[in-house]
């Protein structure tokens with residue numbers, strides 16, 4: 001394990017966010033089924049089809065239009081999606097990494113953006129509360145204005161861990177927001193590139209990219225002493 005304190009992103013770093021999307025669509029499909037004559041499976045398959053065809057933006061509107069359902073408020077479906085209890089699992093390498101860090105009693109941090117209740121539901125579903133010492137949901141600090149790349153969540157995690165930026169590494173997947181502030185503060189940065197995820201093919205200016213890349217969190221264990 002590297003001799004620095006590791007602070008992690010959540011979505012697509014510790015688990016596959018597409019699993020969360022599918023889990024949310026299941027909850028939404030059951031909700032729509034409860035308010036219509038269609039089966040959850042039929043509705044779920046249509047949600048998935050629109051997601052794959054058009055992206056996440058208009059999925060609920062398109063699906064309701066497809067089934068000629070006009071008495072469900074789309075905002076309700078967004079709430080169902082955001083507030084559902086997700087069925088998600090840590091990546092295998094994330095489990096190995098956390099086990100190793102926990103066994104060595106190394107403190108860890110986590111910084112995640114997104115609606116507060118949504119992110120906390122994920123954190124609870126993945127049973128991270130007992131495994132990560134400093135968990136910062138940036139939304140709790142003042143809404144979306146405090147999401148990365150705002151420096152506030154990084155500073156809070158450092159404070160909770162009682163570490164200087166130079167003593168920490170930030171590990172994330174999204175170069176649009178994960179690394180630029182961490183680097184400005186003086187942290188080392190690591191980008192995890194997985195086979196699945198919305199940002200895996202994104203390449204930006206050097207200022208937005210991480211110092212180095214990995215493909216599994218276990219590589220952080222392998223770099224012990226470097």
Ligand SMILES: [Mg+2]
Pocket residue numbers: 009010011012013172173174
């Ligand atoms: Mg992420």
